[in-house]
Amino acid sequence: MWRQKVSLILIGTGLLAMPVPLPARAPYPADPLQSPMWQAHAKTIFGDDPVRFDPRVKMLYPEVAENQRSFPVALDARGVGQVKRMVIFADLNPIPIAIDYRPEAAEPYVATRIKLDQRTPVRGAVQLADGQWLVAGGWVDAAGGGCSAPPVSRVKGDWATHLGEMRGEAWPMAEDGSSRLRVTFRHPMDTGFVANIPTYNIEELAVKSAAGAVLGEMEIWASVSEDPAITLMPHAKAGDVLTVDARDTNGRAYLARIAVARQSAMPSATPQ
Amino acid sequence: MAGILGALPAAALGMTEEYRIDPAVVADGIWMILGDDAPILPANGGAIANIVIIDTPAGTVLVDSGPSLRYGRALKAVAEKLTGKPVIRGYVTHLHPDHGMGIAAFDPAIVAALPQTIADISRDGRGFSDAMYRILGDWMRGTEIVLPGRRIDQASEDFGGRRVRLLALSGHSAADLALVDEKTGTLIGGDLLFHDRAPSTPTADLARWRESLDALSKTPHKGAIPGHGPFDPSGTQAIMQTRRWIDWLESALSGAVQSGLDMVEAGAMPIPPEFSGMAATRYELQRSVSHLYPGPEAKLLPRVDVPDQ
Numbered sequence: 001m002w003r004q005k006v007s008l009i010l011i012g013t014g015l016l017a018m019p020v021p022l023p024a025r026a027p028y029p030a031d032p033l034q035s036p037m038w039q040a041h042a043k044t045i046f047g048d049d050p051v052r053f054d055p056r057v058k059m060l061y062p063e064v065a066e067n068q069r070s071f072p073v074a075l076d077a078r079g080v081g082q083v084k085r086m087v088i089f090a091d092l093n094p095i096p097i098a099i100d101y102r103p104e105a106a107e108p109y110v111a112t113r114i115k116l117d118q119r120t121p122v123r124g125a126v127q128l129a130d131g132q133w134l135v136a137g138g139w140v141d142a143a144g145g146g147c148s149a150p151p152v153s154r155v156k157g158d159w160a161t162h163l164g165e166m167r168g169e170a171w172p173m174a175e176d177g178s179s180r181l182r183v184t185f186r187h188p189m190d191t192g193f194v195a196n197i198p199t200y201n202i203e204e205l206a207v208k209s210a211a212g213a214v215l216g217e218m219e220i221w222a223s224v225s226e227d228p229a230i231t232l233m234p235h236a237k238a239g240d241v242l243t244v245d246a247r248d249t250n251g252r253a254y255l256a257r258i259a260v261a262r263q264s265a266m267p268s269a270t271p272q
Numbered sequence: 273m274a275g276i277l278g279a280l281p282a283a284a285l286g287m288t289e290e291y292r293i294d295p296a297v298v299a300d301g302i303w304m305i306l307g308d309d310a311p312i313l314p315a316n317g318g319a320i321a322n323i324v325i326i327d328t329p330a331g332t333v334l335v336d337s338g339p340s341l342r343y344g345r346a347l348k349a350v351a352e353k354l355t356g357k358p359v360i361r362g363y364v365t366h367l368h369p370d371h372g373m374g375i376a377a378f379d380p381a382i383v384a385a386l387p388q389t390i391a392d393i394s395r396d397g398r399g400f401s402d403a404m405y406r407i408l409g410d411w412m413r414g415t416e417i418v419l420p421g422r423r424i425d426q427a428s429e430d431f432g433g434r435r436v437r438l439l440a441l442s443g444h445s446a447a448d449l450a451l452v453d454e455k456t457g458t459l460i461g462g463d464l465l466f467h468d469r470a471p472s473t474p475t476a477d478l479a480r481w482r483e484s485l486d487a488l489s490k491t492p493h494k495g496a497i498p499g500h501g502p503f504d505p506s507g508t509q510a511i512m513q514t515r516r517w518i519d520w521l522e523s524a525l526s527g528a529v530q531s532g533l534d535m536v537e538a539g540a541m542p543i544p545p546e547f548s549g550m551a552a553t554r555y556e557l558q559r560s561v562s563h564l565y566p567g568p569e570a571k572l573l574p575r576v577d578v579p580d581q
Binding site: 060061062063064066067070072073074111112113143144164165166167168169170171180182183184227229231244254255256257258265 | 555
């Protein structure tokens with residue numbers, strides 16, 4: 001959009017015919033984490049869209065990376081306005097992006113577990129309806145090898161027995177007409193970095209209403225942990241039936257139906 | 273220049289940091305070295321577990337040996353100076369590296385552990401060692417993985433008339449050794465017991481841990497030495513605290529799954545005030561969420577996949 005404006009100005013002043021190179025786009029803001037990969041990832045993910053770091057976006061994770069194969073993360077952008085896209089990525093992972101989510105009719109919240117291949121910035125980026133990106137995150141210290149260690153189910157050898165098993169539940173949320181949906185898959189989520197095991201991961205997931213409307217959809221990369229667990233907040237009320245529709249890189253389809261419970265979840269374990 | 277040198281860690285200057293080992297008497301002829309109430313960090317060199325020295329007529333007996341070769345060597349020197357007798361036996365209570373990697377300083381022939389612990393160390397030792405070197409760097413220099421040379425298959429061991437009972441239990445790990453010094457009635461609980469510090473669960477089986485705590489309650493004893501946290505003169509408090517925490521943890525994690533919480537939220541849930549006197553509660557809760565949460569998820573979330581048409 002900014003480039004378009006420049007072009008219009010140039011046309012207006014009759015200068016377009018001259019071989020003036022387009023001015024370079026405004027640089028991305030300086031990275032508070034001073035990551036060596038910030039510029040490169042910013043270019044790939046944000047392109048020419050405006051970017052700023054914004055503390056209202058909450059990239060949440062535990063104090064310690066206890067398991068580099070399964071590091072819990074939650075990206076919560078409720079309260080920043082209309083969000084059209086949410087990306088969770090780790091700068092120094094060989095597969096940086098974990099989830100690229102479009103909450104079509106859902107609160108801007110997504111939680112999962114990711115692999116960490118080394119100490120790395122872990123970030124959440126959300127794109128508002130006007131195109132600008134808000135970014136948050138921090139450095140996470142982790143032992144190496146989260147992406148290059150074989151999945152537990154490959155070592156056990158039982159991955160194929162359980163492939164396609166899905167578990168889940170959904171509860172109505174009291175405040176905002178949304179629901180809380182949790183869904184888990186049994187899937188090895190092979191990264192391709194383990195000898196003789198090619199990349200094999202769930203790559204697409206959509207949550208739909210009973211009428212087939214897409215409430216949220218996402219692209220998923222192999223940097224999401226084995227046996228993915230995903231938490232979302234689609235707009236749905238008690239008694240609605242949600243459909244979770246996913247596909248992996250071998251073309252295998254996954255389908256689940258989850259009725260939103262009649263009651264809210266137990267309040268006893270509400271987070272602080 | 274002096275300023276730059278002053279900012280460098282000792283290791284970068286070729287100096288070696290040393291462990292401070294302060295044994296405190298807890299019973300007649302028994303000393304406990306209190307571990308740091310913190311995660312394994314460069315600041316503490318990994319010396320976070322309690323270590324026990326027993327003076328017997330036959331020689332010095334150690335229960336656990338710390339995280340590194342350097343710790344094991346320092347421990348040997350301190351213990352032998354204290355008792356005036358050479359170390360003749362070292363026990364390893366379980367597989368975790370903060371307790372057992374110090375055996376690198378001893379002849380494996382005098383080091384004893386439960387058979388399952390030896391199997392666990394031979395399976396997981398390399399991974400533990402890598403993690404310890406990554407976190408602790410120079411503190412670990414020269415530390416090799418050593419397997420205990422003696423398999424414990426007896427119910428007690430006698431050291432010139434001072435007899436130590438050996439209890440083969442489990443739950444904190446697949447094999448947990450607890451000991452009772454018959455002379456003083458002192459219970460040495462290893463990591464089955466945490467006192468004023470939240471229990472850690474990386475290899476835990478909570479149901480078996482509970483059974484082991486029951487067994488310890490029924491074992492006549494006086495004071496108790498926990499694996500982490502201060503000496504418990506009552507002998508009951510550390511058992512009770514550990515039990516209350518794992519009971520709460522298990523029900524809290526199930527409740528969190530049933531409430532629809534993801535792992536980040538479960539790690540942020542309120543911790544009841546009854547545990548406010550314990551160190552490291554939030555840290556251990558978040559670790560336990562990482563270790564244990566997929567269990568109740570697989571049990572409590574219903575199957576929802578639609579069979580292929």
